[in-house]
Amino acid sequence: MDKKSFSLLILTTLFLGLLIGYDRPEVTGVEFEKIDTSQDPVQAPYKSDDPIIRDIKCGCFTITPVAEYKIWGVVVGKETYSSDWDGKISPMDLTIVWGKLAEPEYDRYVSYRHGNRWYFYQYKPGCPLDQSYIISHSSNNHIIPARENIRRAIKTLKRKEKVVLEGFLVNLKGIYKGKSVTWNTSLSRTDTGSGSCELFYVSKLRIDTRIYE
Numbered sequence: 001m002d003k004k005s006f007s008l009l010i011l012t013t014l015f016l017g018l019l020i021g022y023d024r025p026e027v028t029g030v031e032f033e034k035i036d037t038s039q040d041p042v043q044a045p046y047k048s049d050d051p052i053i054r055d056i057k058c059g060c061f062t063i064t065p066v067a068e069y070k071i072w073g074v075v076v077g078k079e080t081y082s083s084d085w086d087g088k089i090s091p092m093d094l095t096i097v098w099g100k101l102a103e104p105e106y107d108r109y110v111s112y113r114h115g116n117r118w119y120f121y122q123y124k125p126g127c128p129l130d131q132s133y134i135i136s137h138s139s140n141n142h143i144i145p146a147r148e149n150i151r152r153a154i155k156t157l158k159r160k161e162k163v164v165l166e167g168f169l170v171n172l173k174g175i176y177k178g179k180s181v182t183w184n185t186s187l188s189r190t191d192t193g194s195g196s197c198e199l200f201y202v203s204k205l206r207i208d209t210r211i212y213e
Helices: 003-022 084-089 131-136 148-155
Strands: 042-045 052-056 059-080 092-097 110-115 118-123 138-145 162-176 179-183 198-207 210-212
Touching (some): 052 084, 052 162, 059 084, 059 138, 084 179, 092 110, 092 148, 118 138, 131 138, 148 198, 148 210
Parallel strands (some): 138 198
Antiparallel strands (some): 042 059, 059 162, 092 138, 162 179, 162 198, 198 210
16 A cells, blocks of 8 residues: 555545544433332423424424423334434434333334334234233333434444433424424323324433433
8 A cells, every 4th residue: 555545544434433533422420329210201281471482494493391291211213313393303213112112022022113213013812911011111212302412322222222301291383384384292101193292392311321411
């Protein structure tokens, strides 16, 4: 390798290293207590006179918190989105399970997949958990990161990782390309079908022992 090629290789390596470092989330704290995935999500009513405003190209949106929300669980599905206004406001969906569904012994019975901002589950014959249990212990979360650091951290998530997410369930109204749009959250863990997903404004995230805010 000649000197010029070697110099180019070094510069390319440094550039790629900078890119990787730039997109790496910053750990803002640590917590060593075990994540308890057996507990149900906690939801409390919330009213705020200060809605959150988000602007994107060709659109402006008002995000209104309607409930404080915290969930402990295991990630069983993740899908990213970037097209249209909803993908710019909520760039990823996370399917999270808790309770018995978070235990490894049930992985052979129940599987999950994403499609078009929905999540789907399938359970095999002989599964010791019935459909109502699966519905009430799993959720598809449309994630709205409160900050860029939260977005970067969620981007690193892998299937089967234990997580804790905190923030607000929210409703959204806005204008995109001159048209009115709305997007409302579910406030129940037992509903199904259209409107049953959580629209989740995440302000704090824990992955393993690492905390991101």
